[in-house]
Structures are given as structure tokens and as C-alpha cells.
Amino acid sequence: MRFSYYISIVVACSVLLVSCKREERGFRVQPPAARAANSQTLTDLQPGASTSPAGIRNDFEENAYALSEGKRLYSAYNCNGCHAQGGGGMGPPLMDERWIYGGKPEQVYSTIVEGRPNGMPSFRQKVPEFQVWQLAAYVRSMSGQSPKDAAPSRDDHLQGKQPESQTKPLPVKDSKQ
Amino acid sequence: MFTDFRYPLSSPVRRIRLLTAHGSLLTACRLITAHGLLLTLSGCAGVQSSLDPAGPQADHIARIWWLMLFILSAIFVIVMALLALATWRRRTSADNETELILKPEAGGESRMSTLVTTGVVITVFVLFILLISSFLTGRSLHSLAASNSPPLTIDITGQQWWWQVKYENDMPSQMVTTANEIHIPVGRVVQFKLKSNDVIHSFWVPNLHGKTDLVPGHVAATWIRADRPGTYRGQCAEFCGHQHAHMAFTVVAESEEEFKNWYDAQLLAAAQPANTQLARGQQVFMTSTCIMCHRIQGTDAGGAVGPDLTHVASRQTIAAGTLANTRDNLAHWILDSQAIKPGNRMPPNPLSAEDLSALLNYLQSLK
Numbered sequence: 286m287r288f289s290y291y292i293s294i295v296v297a298c299s300v301l302l303v304s305c306k307r308e309e310r311g312f313r314v315q316p317p318a319a320r321a322a323n324s325q326t327l328t329d330l331q332p333g334a335s336t337s338p339a340g341i342r343n344d345f346e347e348n349a350y351a352l353s354e355g356k357r358l359y360s361a362y363n364c365n366g367c368h369a370q371g372g373g374g375m376g377p378p379l380m381d382e383r384w385i386y387g388g389k390p391e392q393v394y395s396t397i398v399e400g401r402p403n404g405m406p407s408f409r410q411k412v413p414e415f416q417v418w419q420l421a422a423y424v425r426s427m428s429g430q431s432p433k434d435a436a437p438s439r440d441d442h443l444q445g446k447q448p449e450s451q452t453k454p455l456p457v458k459d460s461k462q
Numbered sequence: 463m464f465t466d467f468r469y470p471l472s473s474p475v476r477r478i479r480l481l482t483a484h485g486s487l488l489t490a491c492r493l494i495t496a497h498g499l500l501l502t503l504s505g506c507a508g509v510q511s512s513l514d515p516a517g518p519q520a521d522h523i524a525r526i527w528w529l530m531l532f533i534l535s536a537i538f539v540i541v542m543a544l545l546a547l548a549t550w551r552r553r554t555s556a557d558n559e560t561e562l563i564l565k566p567e568a569g570g571e572s573r574m575s576t577l578v579t580t581g582v583v584i585t586v587f588v589l590f591i592l593l594i595s596s597f598l599t600g601r602s603l604h605s606l607a608a609s610n611s612p613p614l615t616i617d618i619t620g621q622q623w624w625w626q627v628k629y630e631n632d633m634p635s636q637m638v639t640t641a642n643e644i645h646i647p648v649g650r651v652v653q654f655k656l657k658s659n660d661v662i663h664s665f666w667v668p669n670l671h672g673k674t675d676l677v678p679g680h681v682a683a684t685w686i687r688a689d690r691p692g693t694y695r696g697q698c699a700e701f702c703g704h705q706h707a708h709m710a711f712t713v714v715a716e717s718e719e720e721f722k723n724w725y726d727a728q729l730l731a732a733a734q735p736a737n738t739q740l741a742r743g744q745q746v747f748m749t750s751t752c753i754m755c756h757r758i759q760g761t762d763a764g765g766a767v768g769p770d771l772t773h774v775a776s777r778q779t780i781a782a783g784t785l786a787n788t789r790d791n792l793a794h795w796i797l798d799s800q801a802i803k804p805g806n807r808m809p810p811n812p813l814s815a816e817d818l819s820a821l822l823n824y825l826q827s828l829k
Contacts, residue, residue: 312800313810361767361807362754411754413809441660 307435310350314415327386343390345422349435352449355423356437358416367404370445371427376404380427380446381455388428388457393421429454510695512668516715517688519603519671526599533588603672606651606685613653613685616644620656620663620676620698623705623806624769624782629725630655638728639757641769642711643777647721648691656682664700667713673699688715695783704805710783731760732772732828743824746817751809758828768808775828781806789822796821 345351359365367376377385386396397417400407408417426436429452436449507514515521619626629638646652656665658676665684666673669692674684688694698709716724735741747753748762755768763771774780777787781803785791794801796818799808813821 310805312804313798410749411751413751413811416809 304434307347307349309348314351340389341391341394343394343418343422343425345418346390346425346431347435348422349437351419352423352426352431352435353437354416355419355421355426356449357441358412358420359423360442362408362412362420364420370440370442372446379424380452382428382458384457384459387459388425388430390418390421390425393424394418397421423449426452428452428457430457509693510668510697512672514669516690516692516694517670517686519606519686520669522599522602523672526595529595530592533592537588604685606687607653607683609651613651614646615653615655616646617655617657618644618665618676620658620660620665620702620709622660622703623698623709623803625709625711626769627711636729638725639770640728640773640777642779642782643714644696644711645714645716645721645724646686646688647718648688648715650687650718652686654684654686656684661702662700663698663702663709665696666699667694667696669694670713675700688713691715691717693778697783705803708782708784708803708806710779712778712783727776727829728773732758734760735824735827739820740824740827743820743822743827746813746821747824750813750817751811752821755808771825771828773828775826789826792825793818793822 345355367374368379371380372378377383384392386392386401394417396405397412397420398407398409400409412420422431423437425431426449429436429449431449433450436452438448438450440448512520513524513527515524615630617626617628617630619628625642627640627642627644631637654665654674656674656676657680658678660678662678663676664673665676667686670686670688671684674682676682692715694713694715696711696713698706700706702709714724735744744761747758753763753765755765757764757766757770757772759770759772775787779785780787780792780795781799784803785795795808796811797813798810799806800810
């Protein structure tokens with residue numbers, strides 16, 4: 286009985302080790318899946334049978350450091366100048382379930398890199414690739430797409446909404462739907 | 463070597479006498495002591511030392527430091543001497559016979575209470591000396607603030623991990639913004655307004671003054687006067703994250719005339735590229751990641767996230783006192799600053815050799 290008690294403590298403690306991965310700080314990181322993200326299709330209309338491209342996984346979405354860097358860059362690069370703290374202003378809101386140009390990681394990435402009509406500038410070559418991925422991860426975490434343990438849990442500015450870690454995951458919908 | 467039978471073999475006195483009898487060991491001890499003293503003394507002078515004061519406040523601080531050192535060293539020596547006396551005091555034969563039997567000594571109690579009372583009185587007296595001199599030092603540290611000459615006001619903003627320096631003026635066109643290097647005129651009271659953009663930092667130039675914390679959301683003020691021209695090193699003195707140790711700055715105290723010249727040069731917009739090579743460098747700056755964070759007055763670059771680079775070539779160091787401002791260091795810094803100062807906010811910039819060389823030429827032309 287005593288023995289199984291100790292075993293369960295050891296097992297419980299070893300589970301904690303899993304959380305070590307969420308805080309890995311890479312200062313010279315390779316961006317996740319840098320390839321192929323630049324050729325996003327913006328429409329479902331295509332000749333022949335439809336091709337569904339394999340989604341790109343953004344590992345930064347599960348990394349607390351990368352997400353907090355994304356949050357810092359979000360105001361450093363003045364994203365909040367148009368999108369506010371996710372609620373939108375001059376630009377569309379980012380914390381809702383509506384994604385005009387798609388809400389998959391690689392779609393958010395190419396929206397930032399390429400820019401979009403009616404105001405979104407293109408940040409190609411102006412923002413390093415790994416930082417774009419950090420930003421993309423953070424933008425998606427605004428609507429709860431990141432795990433609770435990795436998403437930022439407090440704001441450095443006045444808090445106007447629930448922190449990302451408390452946001453319930455919203456479905457990702459294209460504007461057409 | 464002589465033999466002293468008064469002490470048992472294991473007695474510390476005897477052991478020390480045996481040891482010191484060896485000439486070589488004594489010489490070694492003397493050498494170590496001499497070197498130690500020299501090393502200690504070398505800490506007194508220098509560009510970052512509170513024992514080499516260059517202003518009235520640092521002078522007060524240095525004085526109280528020496529006062530405390532002397533008083534406390536004397537106390538230490540006296541206490542140690544008494545302790546040694548108590549430890550090595552020879553036991554009388556009477557003591558040996560009456561081991562562990564405590565018997566009241568005639569008149570012992572009144573002798574002990576006299577001793578204890580004297581000890582308490584001396585302790586309180588010494589503490590009062592220290593207390594009063596601390597109060598007096600504290601008052602004189604703030605006497606500069608009350609001086610009525612209109613001070614030069616400099617805004618310092620602490621950032622992870624560098625210092626933004628902004629000279630206040632009623633006319634916006636007469637304001638100067640720079641980073642990590644503060645020029646002040648000798649003999650004039652300078653007011654520093656200290657702010658922080660992220661976490662708590664602390665502003666400390668040991669040769670001029672003590673520390674003042676920079677707290678986010680609060681403007682702290684401190685006053686400094688340099689009485690002797692020179693270059694002094696300052697350092698963040700409150701742990702502020704990964705690169706706290708590399709968050710330094712330089713204070714250049716110079717004559718009123720030199721300061722005026724420096725200020726007028728800093729007021730100018732950046733030099734326009736004089737040839738195609740420099741123009742190419744400027745183009746690299748404007749079309750790459752640099753422009754997102756840095757400002758060069760007189761161009762499109764207006765970022766306020768990183769240090770202002772309008773006159774970057776006129777500064778002595780880069781990366782907040784981490785590296786000397788040379789072409790080689792600048793190149794390494796631009797290419798991969800994370801190898802030099804891991805965790806800093808500047809991303810690595812993989813530029814081609816040609817672009818890098820043009821960019822370096824341009825940055826070095828920003829005198």
C-alpha cells in the first residue's frame with residue numbers, strides 16, 4: 286500500500302516534466318515550416334478536383350516564450366495601432382471567430398507577410414520570419430487557439446479583455462461561411 | 463626554532479609559532495597580504511568606483527563609506543582581540559581543580575554589571591555616531607535639488623536592456639534623443655527624470671551619485687553634478703532580466719563649450735548619403751528589418767523600439783556598453799546579436815556580405 290503511494294507520487298512528479306517544454310527559449314530559432322507558407326490560396330475556386338494542402342503546424346503555438354514574444358511584438362510593431370488589443374479598430378478584430386483571409390497558421394502568416402487589400406501592409410523582409418510565426422501564434426491565441434498553459438495570462442497594459450489563457454477556443458470560420 | 467613548553471602540543475599558539483618559524487611560508491604570507499592590499503587599493507580608482515568621487519554627492523557617499531569602514535574595522539579588531547584573549551587565556555591551577563563547579567565570586571556580580579553597562583554605552587554611542595552621520599549624508603545628498611540655478615533636465619528611460627536618453631527643452635526642435643551615452647557639462651546641476659518601459663531598473667553612476675530606481679508608471683528624479691571632467695561608467699543596479707549585466711552606459715562630463723558643440727551636433731538630422739555606396743547602405747537600412755525599430759532623424763526610419771541611431775557613429779560603445787563601437791563589432795552585432803547578448807530584443811539579420819558592408823559604411827557615416 287505504502288509502495289503504491291510512493292509510485293503514484295513519482296509518476297505525478299514526472300508528469301510535471303512535460304511542462305518544461307513549454308518554456309524553451311530559443312534566441313536563434315529556425316522558424317517552423319518556413320517553406321510553402323508563401324503560396325497560400327485565397328479562394329476555393331480552382332480548376333479540376335480540389336486540392337487540400339496539408340496544414341502547417343506552428344510549434345510556437347504551444348510555446349509560452351514564443352507566445353509572449355508574439356504578444357510583445359504585437360505592440361512593438363504597432364499591430365495594435367489598427368487592430369487594438371484584438372477587438373479591432375481601423376483594422377478588423379482578431380479575437381473573434383471570423384477570419385477574412387483564413388485562420389490557419391500558414392494563412393495568418395501569409396496575411397502578415399503579403400499584406401491584404403484595404404489597409405493591411407506587407408511586412409515582407411521587414412519582420413524576420415521567426416517573429417512572423419511568433420506573431421501568427423499570438424494572433425491565433427487571441428481567439429483561444431493555443432493551449433491554456435502556454436498562452437499569455439496577463440497584459441502589460443490596461444486589461445480590457447480576458448487574458449489569452451482564459452479565452453475559450455472559438456471555431457475558426459472563414460468569412461464566406 | 464625554539465620550544466615553548468608552556469603550551470601543550472595542540473595549542474593554537476604553538477602551532478602558529480611553528481608555522482611562522484618557516485621563513486618561506488612567512489614570505490608567502492607577506493606576499494599574499496601585499497598583493498591583496500594592492501588589489502584592494504586598485505578598486506578605489508577608476509571609471510566605475512564610488513571611492514573615486516567626481517561630484518559632491520559621490521564625495522559624501524565616499525566619506526561615510528570610509529568613516530564606517532574605519533569605525534567598524536576598529537570594532538572588529540577589538541572584538542577579535544578580546545575573543546582571542548578569552549580563548550588563549552591561561553587557566554590558573556585553581557580553575558583546573560574546580561572544573562565545572564560554578565561558585566559565586568566575591569564582588570563578581572557588580573564587576574560584571576559594570577562591564578556590561580560600559581559595553582552597552584559604548585555600542586549605543588558608536589551606533590549614534592553612525593546614525594547621525596548617515597542622516598547628515600542623506601541631507602547633503604539632496605541639497606543639490608534645492609540649488610536654484612535652472613538645471614539641465616535629462617529624461618532617462620530604462621528598457622530591457624539599454625537606456626534611452628532625452629534632453630528636455632521647451633522647444634521640441636531643441637530636444638536631443640540618444641542612447642546609452644549621456645553628456646553633461648562640468649559644474650552644472652543636472653536633473654535626471656527616470657522612467658521605465660518594462661521592469662524596474664536602477665540608475666547608478668558610482669563616481670557621481672548613489673542608485674535611484676526606475677519604476678514603471680512612475681517618474682523618479684535625481685540630481686547630479688560632475689566637478690571634474692572625465693568619462694564615467696554607469697550600470698543598471700537592479701536585476702532586470704536576462705541581460706541585466708550588459709545594461710551599462712557612459713557619462714561624459716566635459717567643459718561647457720565641448721558640451722555645447724556636442725549638443726549642437728546631436729541636434730542636426732542625420733547626414734544624407736554623400737555617395738552611391740552610402741546611398742546603398744541607407745537603402746539596405748530602409749528596406750530591411752532595421753527600420754521597424756530604429757530611428758534615424760531626417761529619414762523615413764522612425765521606430766521607437768530600439769535605440770535612436772541618428773548619430774550612432776559618435777558614440778563610444780554599442781549594445782549598452784557591451785562592445786566598443788568599431789566596424790567589426792558592429793558587423794557581428796548586426797549579423798547575430800544573439801550570440802553576443804543572448805535574449806536581447808534585436809533579431810539576427812542574415813545580410814549578404816555586400817549589403818552588410820554598405821550598411822556598415824552608412825552607419826559609420828552617421829557621426
